Amino acid sequence: MSNLQLGASASSLHERVREELIRRVKAGVYGPGDPIPSTALLSEEFGVSAITVKRALRDLQAAGTLTAVPGKGTFVKEQRRFLRELDVWMSSMDNARRLGFMPTLELLSITREKITDPSMGVFNPPDSAMLCVRKTIFADGVPIMYDAAYLSSDVSDDIVEEFGERFVTDALERHAIIIKNTRLVIDAAPATGKAEEIFGIPNGYPMLRRLYMITTSNPGVTVFGLVVSPFDRLACSINLPGEAQNLNSLLKNNAAVT
CATH class of the missing domain: 1.10.10.10 (Winged helix-like DNA-binding domain superfamily/Winged helix DNA-binding domain)
Incomplete structure (x- = not known):
């Protein structure tokens, strides 16, 4: 031209x-x-x-x-961006629908392996092999999250069978294993490996990364996981109570969880 x-x-x-x-x-x-x-x-x-x-x-x-x-x-840049509230970003289907999109899951694999990602060391995960559930989460047909969740390899087979069609936390709660606490670490990281293939992006593309540790009502079932999303496809929001609106309170709260 x-x-x-x-x-x-x-x-x-x-x-x-x-x-x-x-x-x-x-x-x-x-x-x-x-x-x-x-x-x-x-x-x-x-x-x-x-x-x-x-x-x-x-x-x-x-x-x-x-x-x-x-x-x-x-x-x-992908122009469509999905917004999820920070306290419900991992579950459930109903919460996602309430926030305006229809999620679907694609189970990639269920294996038994150790957590080797050094970034997960912040949670002091066990050294033993765990059940690893890898899946892609889509919103209206667009891949927005890649999730690798690790939990006890002793989880019963009837729960494991549900991982293909439900979020891990949803499947656990259906069997009376209730979520008690969720700890999140949120940072940025360049795309590598599986993320390139799933999201169709180049190596090094900026990614939003969330590491999590979920404790449950069953002392033997703690879930460790890692979720990555392209920055231009997913954002998270959070609602703070009135007493946390001033900067000092916010910084204090952040320091307490990091």
Whole structure:
């Protein structure tokens, strides 16, 4: 494409590049998760400088249309984002429906293995092999979470059979194993391994990561787990009681759980 006027001002040129890229995204030329051509290729195609192209790309990143992954390139950002309340993000189906989307589960595997992820060390998990339930959670057909949950390998077979169609916590509660406490650690991490395949994203893509430890009414059943989601597909909200609204209270509460 060479119909961008070289005689136009630099501002006009970068705005024209920006608008053309927006048009292509809206037309589906570049779909969600697709890479945008390199700065060099766009510069050659549009007949403008690399600085002009970079300026247009920065505008689109700031607007939330594109996202840049260091060392990987620039990608079209998934525009739909699902919101879940922090205290119910792992369960249940009814809570998810109440929040406006229809969840479905895909069981990936049930194995017996040790927790080897060093990030889980914050919970001091046992060294012995545990039952590991891996699954993908979809919202209206869009994969939004990859969950690896570890629990006692002594859980009865009738509970294990339900893991394919229910959240682990829902299956436990159906068998009178009630959730008593949930501890969460939330951070960011680049996408690696299975996440790339499940979400169709490049290695290094920014991910929201939640580590959890759930204690139950059965002293022998504690659930440890790790959930990852692309930052542009899932967000969490939390409601604070009135006494926790001031900054000092909030910082104190955060320190107590980390």
